[in-house]
Amino acid sequence: MADLIDRALAGGRFFAESVDLVPWCLALIALAHSDRVDAARAEIDRARVGRRGPASPAEYAFFCISSGSASWRAGDVRLTEREGLAGLEALSGEDSDVVTMSLSASCTHMAVLASLERGDLATASGLLHRFDDRWPEPPAVLSLVRMQRARVAEALARxxxxxxxxxxxxxxxxxxxxxxxxxxxxxxxxxxxxxxxxxxxxxxxxxxxxxxxxxxxxxxxxxxxxxxxxxxxxDPDRRAALLDEAVAVLEFAPDRLQRAWTLADLGEFYRVTRRRSEAREVLRRAAELGHACGSGVLQARVVDALAALGDRPRSMMFTGLESLTASERRVADLAGAGRSNRDIAQDLFVSPKTVENHLGRVYVKLGICGRRELAHVLA
CATH class of the missing domain: 1.25.40 (Serine Threonine Protein Phosphatase 5, Tetratricopeptide repeat)
Known part of the structure; x- marks a missing residue:
């Protein structure tokens, strides 16, 4: 399947010759789901570089959906949320037609999953309510299946x-x-x-x-x-063997978040079966990986498990760049790359004043004074 998709994308030629981004975006999602995350990201980067002129809000949302899907498969909660929210922001001023609805459904799906993984149920529920308020009776299209998955995940979190x-x-x-x-x-x-x-x-x-x-x-x-x-x-009787196999399978898989959760489960199993030293080692690995992925829910669980072992885990609160919201990080990345406030506003479909406000909060959180220091922090 992945090889067929590679040939179909044809090293960027599919995007260059396409007038419809739907099949291109679907091919990239399928490529990511085949664990070819690096290939999907390379195609997205090629398309961004080869783009002719500024993107429309819909085109920008397609890029966000493609990148966010690859990021979720890689276990990058923060980037998934940033892409989902960026797509929604770009589409907020568009007509509420079927195309805008379909793209908004996919962006909402990503943002909801990421918010839940961070442990922010209120934001996830709010995103679903916002979609429902805009489209109270949406037409039946394939993208609504993704919204349904977001609703299932939110119901489980509740x-x-x-x-x-x-x-x-x-x-x-x-x-x-x-x-x-x-x-x-x-x-x-x-x-x-x-x-x-x-x-x-x-x-x-x-x-x-x-x-x-x-x-x-x-x-x-x-x-x-x-x-x-x-x-x-x-399967309690085979739990250890199944988790060991899962860890081995995931060792070289791109989904770091799935690997982190599996390590947490294995560490919990070691803890309840009184294999304390093994439990500590595995739980600490899970904590480090969960922190790198941006999963607040996983970190909280691991902290509790380590505390039950008598450990005093190092603080896992987000600091520095990790303290930035998704919108603040998008603005910071562009500002650090040398883009002006006006350029950033145009790229993200927001006002220059919004960019200015985001940068002000970024500087306070990072303890810096301006763009020159920002570029150094981001390097």
Whole structure:
């Protein structure tokens, strides 16, 4: 599959000759889901360099969706959120037509998943409400399936397993109608977690086994590792072996976040089975990786696990660049590259005053005085 996509993209020629960015964007998402994240990012960079003139808001959103999808597959929570919010900001002034709705659905999906991973349920719920307020009765298009996945994830974060299961099954119906299912975004993973919370362990185990079989058929290591981790949640007798296999599979996979969560699960298993020294080592690896990914939820869990072992974990609060919001970091990156406030405003579809306000907050958070120091901090 990935080789076919590579040939279809043709080293940037597909983008250069295309008048419709939809197939280009879908090809990049499929490439990322095949664990070819570096190839997807290289194609996005080629397209950005080869772009003729300034991008329209819709074109800019396509870039955000492509880049955000690759970033999520790589386990980069911060960049995923930045791209999702940037796309939504660019589209906010556009007509509420089907194209704008479809692109907004994909951007909302990314921003919601990233917000939940940071532990910010309020922001995730707010993004869903904002979409619903703008499109209270959206037409049935394929991109709404991504919105449905965001809703399932948000329901699970609200600890509403019955609603999660209902939404997951509606996703299954959508997959059946489309005739395709991608293990990277499968409804089964949500359904398994909901069933476990509802005490339906036998049904959860059966569904997790099916999910693992489908992931092995697909073959992408990130999906196989994630499915092994999920299966371990439903099989206490084989939990250690399944988690060990998952860690081995994910070692060279691009999805660092999935690897971090698997290490956290393994460390927790070692802790409850009184293998304290092994637990500390694995949990610290999970903490470092989770911190690099930007997962506040994972970091909080690991801190609690280490505290239960009597450790005093180093502070994991975000500082420096990590303290910047998604919007502030986008502005900082462009300013550090030498772009003027007016240029940044044009690129991000915001006002120059908004850029000025963001930069002011960036300077305060980083303890610097201006652009020259900013470039040094970003280097």
């Amino acid at each position: 600890d509403e397993p019955t609603e999660t299961l209902r939404l997951a099954r509606s996703l299954a119906d959508a997959d059946l109608r489309s005739g395709a299912e991608n293990p990277a975004t499968s409804w089964r993973a949500f359904a398994v977690l909901a069933l476990l919370r509802l005490g339906e362990h036998e049904q959860a185990a059966e569904l997790a086994q099916t999910h693992l079989a489908r992931a092995r058929e697909w073959g992408a290591p990130s999906d196989v590792g994630g499915a092994l981790r999920l299966r371990a949640r439903t």
